[in-house]
Amino acid sequence: MSTVVNIENLGVSFSTDAGAVKAVDGVSLSVQRGEVLAIVGESGSGKTVTAKTILGLLPETATASGAVLLSNKAGTSEKDVISLSKQALRSVRGTDVAMVFQEPSTALNPVYTVGWQIIEGLRAHSELSKKEARAKAIEILGRVGIPDPETRIDHYPHQFSGGQKQRIVIAMALVLDPGLIVADEPTTALDVTVQAEILDLLRRCRDEFGMGIVLITHNMGVVADLADRVAVMYQGKVVEEADATTLFAAPQAEYTKALLAAVPYVGHGTARALERAAARPADWKQQPPVVEARGLEIEYPGRFGRPGFRAVDGVDFVIRPGEVLGLVGESGSGKTTIGRAIAGLTRVSGGSLSVLGKEMLGIRERQFRPVRSRIGFVFQDPASSFNPLLTIAECVAEPLIIHGRAESAAEARGRVDELLEAVQLPRAYGDRYPHELSGGQRQRASLARALALEPELLIADEPTSALDVSVQARVLELFRELQREFGFASLFISHDLAVVDLLADRIAVLYRGSLVEEGTGAEVLGAPTDPYTQRLLASLPVPDPVAQAARREELRRLREAS
Amino acid sequence: MAADTVTAPKRLLRDRIPVVHQLRQSMGLQRGMLVAGLVLTGIFVFIAVFAPIIAPYGFAQLRDADGPFGSQQPPSGAHPFGTTVGGYDVLSRTIWGAQTAILVIVIAVILSIFAGVILGLISGYLGGWLDRVLVVVCDAIYAFPSLLLAIVMSIVISKGQSNLWGGVFAAAISITVVFIPQYFRVIRAETVRIKAEAFVESAKVLGASSGRIMFRHVLRNATRTLPLIFTLNSSEAILTLAGLGFLGFGIEPTAAAEWGYDLNKALSDVSSGIWWTALFPGLAIVLVVLGITLVGESLNDLADPRLRGRRRVAQSAGEVAETSVVPGGTLTAGPGGLRGLEDGESFDEHGIEVKS
Numbered sequence: 001m002s003t004v005v006n007i008e009n010l011g012v013s014f015s016t017d018a019g020a021v022k023a024v025d026g027v028s029l030s031v032q033r034g035e036v037l038a039i040v041g042e043s044g045s046g047k048t049v050t051a052k053t054i055l056g057l058l059p060e061t062a063t064a065s066g067a068v069l070l071s072n073k074a075g076t077s078e079k080d081v082i083s084l085s086k087q088a089l090r091s092v093r094g095t096d097v098a099m100v101f102q103e104p105s106t107a108l109n110p111v112y113t114v115g116w117q118i119i120e121g122l123r124a125h126s127e128l129s130k131k132e133a134r135a136k137a138i139e140i141l142g143r144v145g146i147p148d149p150e151t152r153i154d155h156y157p158h159q160f161s162g163g164q165k166q167r168i169v170i171a172m173a174l175v176l177d178p179g180l181i182v183a184d185e186p187t188t189a190l191d192v193t194v195q196a197e198i199l200d201l202l203r204r205c206r207d208e209f210g211m212g213i214v215l216i217t218h219n220m221g222v223v224a225d226l227a228d229r230v231a232v233m234y235q236g237k238v239v240e241e242a243d244a245t246t247l248f249a250a251p252q253a254e255y256t257k258a259l260l261a262a263v264p265y266v267g268h269g270t271a272r273a274l275e276r277a278a279a280r281p282a283d284w285k286q287q288p289p290v291v292e293a294r295g296l297e298i299e300y301p302g303r304f305g306r307p308g309f310r311a312v313d314g315v316d317f318v319i320r321p322g323e324v325l326g327l328v329g330e331s332g333s334g335k336t337t338i339g340r341a342i343a344g345l346t347r348v349s350g351g352s353l354s355v356l357g358k359e360m361l362g363i364r365e366r367q368f369r370p371v372r373s374r375i376g377f378v379f380q381d382p383a384s385s386f387n388p389l390l391t392i393a394e395c396v397a398e399p400l401i402i403h404g405r406a407e408s409a410a411e412a413r414g415r416v417d418e419l420l421e422a423v424q425l426p427r428a429y430g431d432r433y434p435h436e437l438s439g440g441q442r443q444r445a446s447l448a449r450a451l452a453l454e455p456e457l458l459i460a461d462e463p464t465s466a467l468d469v470s471v472q473a474r475v476l477e478l479f480r481e482l483q484r485e486f487g488f489a490s491l492f493i494s495h496d497l498a499v500v501d502l503l504a505d506r507i508a509v510l511y512r513g514s515l516v517e518e519g520t521g522a523e524v525l526g527a528p529t530d531p532y533t534q535r536l537l538a539s540l541p542v543p544d545p546v547a548q549a550a551r552r553e554e555l556r557r558l559r560e561a562s
Numbered sequence: 563m564a565a566d567t568v569t570a571p572k573r574l575l576r577d578r579i580p581v582v583h584q585l586r587q588s589m590g591l592q593r594g595m596l597v598a599g600l601v602l603t604g605i606f607v608f609i610a611v612f613a614p615i616i617a618p619y620g621f622a623q624l625r626d627a628d629g630p631f632g633s634q635q636p637p638s639g640a641h642p643f644g645t646t647v648g649g650y651d652v653l654s655r656t657i658w659g660a661q662t663a664i665l666v667i668v669i670a671v672i673l674s675i676f677a678g679v680i681l682g683l684i685s686g687y688l689g690g691w692l693d694r695v696l697v698v699v700c701d702a703i704y705a706f707p708s709l710l711l712a713i714v715m716s717i718v719i720s721k722g723q724s725n726l727w728g729g730v731f732a733a734a735i736s737i738t739v740v741f742i743p744q745y746f747r748v749i750r751a752e753t754v755r756i757k758a759e760a761f762v763e764s765a766k767v768l769g770a771s772s773g774r775i776m777f778r779h780v781l782r783n784a785t786r787t788l789p790l791i792f793t794l795n796s797s798e799a800i801l802t803l804a805g806l807g808f809l810g811f812g813i814e815p816t817a818a819a820e821w822g823y824d825l826n827k828a829l830s831d832v833s834s835g836i837w838w839t840a841l842f843p844g845l846a847i848v849l850v851v852l853g854i855t856l857v858g859e860s861l862n863d864l865a866d867p868r869l870r871g872r873r874r875v876a877q878s879a880g881e882v883a884e885t886s887v888v889p890g891g892t893l894t895a896g897p898g899g900l901r902g903l904e905d906g907e908s909f910d911e912h913g914i915e916v917k918s
Contacts, residue, residue: 386764388783
């Protein structure tokens with residue numbers, strides 16, 4: 001085995017308005033041929049900056065020190081990327097090292113065919129004729145698993161699905177046969193079922209093409225699935241580096257232990273759901289439901305002369321008082337649309353949806369407004385769900401002022417302080433502006449705002465998907481405590497089965513706008529009957545390399561069976 | 563949780579005053595541009611305010627104790643910039659002209675800012691047929707050559723009469739008509755963008771009324787770019803005013819001094835070797851427009867963290883920032899948390915996080 005890249009004592013500093021900020025501090029790593037090195041860590045830990053240094057992609061505001069020695073695939077030459085000129089860097093990129101980006105839809109240029117984009121990279125580095133380049137592009141598309149590459153090569157990026165686009169991005173990285181691929185969160189933007197396929201492809205890159213891969217990710221499941229060696233980064237330093245099996249079995253650093261403990265596992269929440277179910281009064285099933293959907297249809301109007309897009313198609317479900325319904329599905333399955341319809345943000349176009357006794361089909365804003373004080377909503381992105389010009393206290397006081405419980409933010413301050421304490425934020429945080437809080441703190445403040453009016457129903461739309469794992473664990477814990485204390489009913493929307501499992505009494509699985517399976521956590525996750533749920537469950541990587549290898553086999557069997 | 567926080571340092575008062583803050587933030591060429599612009603603009607405002615004291619004669623003065631000035635006199639001790647064909651003192655006319663110019667700018671920009679911002683806000687937030695009609699009207703105004711429109715407006719408003727305020731208002735209102743669409747467009751575009759932000763939706767979910775959402779949540783967030791258009795429009799206002807004067811739709815020389823009018827009257831002088839009548843009013847227009855444009859352009863560059871120049875840092879300088887403060891977390895932090903990292907540290911002049 002030969003070393004493809006050797007990073008020695010790398011330090012990177014950025015010049016910002018607030019002065020110099022050090023992003024990477026004395027990092028030393030190396031990657032061998034045919035090896036996957038995963039770099040994990042929270043956002044801001046410096047993992048992406050490290051990876052970008054390998055390609056010489058740092059912005060002009062950055063200054064790097066140390067050495068990044070990059071070898072070509074044959075191992076005949078070695079260059080220090082940090083000291084290379086721009087010209088020399090260009091020749092290194094693509095031939096010696098290539099990058100796979102997080103968001104395949106933005107990494108491809110929408111106005112050129114995918115074939116053109118692959119050939120462009122080829123011809124920039126070699127003297128191939130057009131015909132040869134095209135033949136090579138077709139070959140590589142075939143190898144990354146694009147069906148019918150001879151015709152698909154002339155298609156535009158929008159004609160491919162998200163997973164296929166990521167395959168094409170990988171093909172572009174593979175086509176010049178570099179020794180090293182840097183994959184920056186290659187599956188974060190993809191659905192779980194697609195993620196499993198892309199991970200398989202990356203594994204084939206390693207085995208068949210003999211490449212070294214640097215995998216940047218925050219998902220411990222992905223690490224367990226693909227990595228041979230793992231480096232854990234925290235605050236710009238590598239705190240632990242070990243074999244994947246060793247790291248998961250016996251983590252050494254405190255931070256690694258905490259990180260692993262924070263990862264939610266499927267199956268942990270079932271016991272709690274049973275406890276809650278047992279504690280309910282006998283006539284609970286007869287109580288009028290908070291939300292009831294019968295044959296719910298939601299259609300987004302199409303452009304002139306085109307039919308609309310049906311996002312939700314004939315969905316039935318009920319949420320009873322004090323119950324948490326977890327709604328799971330891929331992107332585009334309509335789960336967020338359902339949440340928005342319940343909150344009156346999206347119009348219902350058919351069927352029936354009754355929210356707190358009001359029929360939402362054809363309702364007017366004026367009639368619905370009184371009910372709004374009984375509904376809370378937590379948004380996905382805590383960064384944008386607060387008005388950046390108001391303090392946290394003013395933001396949390398908004399619902400109280402709007403519904404006439406207080407005249408001004410100052411008058412509501414007492415209640416606001418109580419709420420902040422309920423979500424475990426210090427009172428003094430009320431005087432801060434949203435950007436002065438971290439993501440997790442903001443999401444707690446968001447919970448405080450949603451709970452200000454003591455709603456009977458709380459809709460949480462992917463409340464933790466923008467958060468780091470360790471922060472996510474704390475927010476979920478808080479959510480559970482608040483639910484127990486306030487006893488609200490909740491619709492908890494997430495794409496992550498493990499997260500839903502932690503909180504939900506019942507789980508509903510959505511697929512392409514229809515409900516494919518519904519039941520308690522034990523039913524849905526323990527013995528799924530629908531093939532889609534089975535596939536979803538099997539695709540979810542678990543943070544344990546040994547168990548994950550077994551699950552991978554199981555998934556392959558499922559795929560072959562269908 | 564306290565360990566996860568980075569407390570934003572309390573910003574000093576001098577860092578919060580708009581232009582001063584940018585000046586302290588700037589460096590290199592950008593700083594040079596900004597300083598040059600500020601100096602030019604400062605001189606302009608100073609001259610306009612103290613015109614009665616600085617100017618040796620009145621703007622309509624034709625004679626002093628020694629008798630008439632005489633027409634087209636070359637620069638001399640009594641008249642450092644010479645006299646015009648009408649027998650006015652060029653230096654005094656140029657100085658008094660600054661006052662007219664600043665009046666027109668202030669009135670034009672105030673009128674257009676209020677109308678443009680309110681229309682843009684309502685049109686962008688409510689949408690529907692009102693939005694469509696307003697956009698079409700504004701596009702139609704855009705399609706007109708702005709000077710032609712200003713001429714039409716000045717005829718409609720003042721019908722050729724021209725005392726000081728009549729002339730100033732005619733010029734200001736005709737400029738306003740041209741500028742409203744600009745403010746309208748900018749505010750409308752911002753409003754449409756902000757309307758889709760989660761914090762507006764969250765206000766909607768809370769049951770806030772449209773008016774409250776518009777004025778409490780949208781308006782203040784939508785006005786960030788206004789100072790930039792404000793400066794750029796000011797220079798355009800001077801040019802429009804001078805253009806009107808040059809074409810003869812300006813203010814009569816007895817009502818107020820106006821650079822464009824003086825240039826018009828100097829037309830025939832240029833070919834006969836009398837350079838001083840055209841040079842000084844022309845220079846005044848160029849310098850003031852240059853000054854204000856420099857301020858506007860450099861504010862524009864400084865407001866954008868990607869265009870803003872920064873000093874290079876020493877190798878491995880700085881502290882490692884605490885993690886867990888990057889807003890949005892990995893999912894939204896672009897292809898690489900790098901952008902998220904930089905954004906976390908970049909606040910614009912209002913202390914708002916700048917998202918690129």
